[in-house]
Amino acid sequence: xxxxxxxxxxxxxxxxxxxxxxxxxFFTKRILVQEMTGPGPHSLTDELHGxxxxxxxxxxxxxxxxxTLPADAPVGTVFLPRQVTAAPLRFVAAPGSTxxxxxxxxxxxxxxxGVALTCEIAGVWLLDGDTAVVG
Numbered sequence: 001x002x003x004x005x006x007x008x009x010x011x012x013x014x015x016x017x018x019x020x021x022x023x024x025x026f027f028t029k030r031i032l033v034q035e036m037t038g039p040g041p042h043s044l045t046d047e048l049h050g051x052x053x054x055x056x057x058x059x060x061x062x063x064x065x066x067x068t069l070p071a072d073a074p075v076g077t078v079f080l081p082r083q084v085t086a087a088p089l090r091f092v093a094a095p096g097s098t099x100x101x102x103x104x105x106x107x108x109x110x111x112x113x114g115v116a117l118t119c120e121i122a123g124v125w126l127l128d129g130d131t132a133v134v135g
Contacts, residue, residue: 066090
């Protein structure tokens with residue numbers, strides 16, 4: 001037969017559980033922000049970059065920064081890059097995957113442009129947001 005739990009112990013357990021739930025609610029409303037600097041190319045991975053706002057730049061350089069998207073990302077993976085310097089971001093799908101934008105864009109449109117890259121179908125990346133064709 002199970003040992004009965006006294007009301008005080010049970011109340012403490014409920015209070016601790018409630019506090020943990022509140023912490024989880026806080027984190028589910030926030031997004032992690034990660035800085036990435038340098039000329040690239042940079043290869044994104046779900047493990048290191050998935051679901052994060054990626055602030056990407058290269059000081060005062062203006063040459064485009066190549067960002068490679070993984071071929072093996074699980075469906076539902078999202079990257080949220082933002083161009084934070086004059087260097088535009090150019091997205092390239094890894095071999096075995098495809099980058100799609102309805103107008104054929106492949107990068108960011110300028111300083112402070114933010115985009116979303118979503119793997120909605122296995123091996124296919126959809127680009128949304130403040131986009132442009134980047135050479």
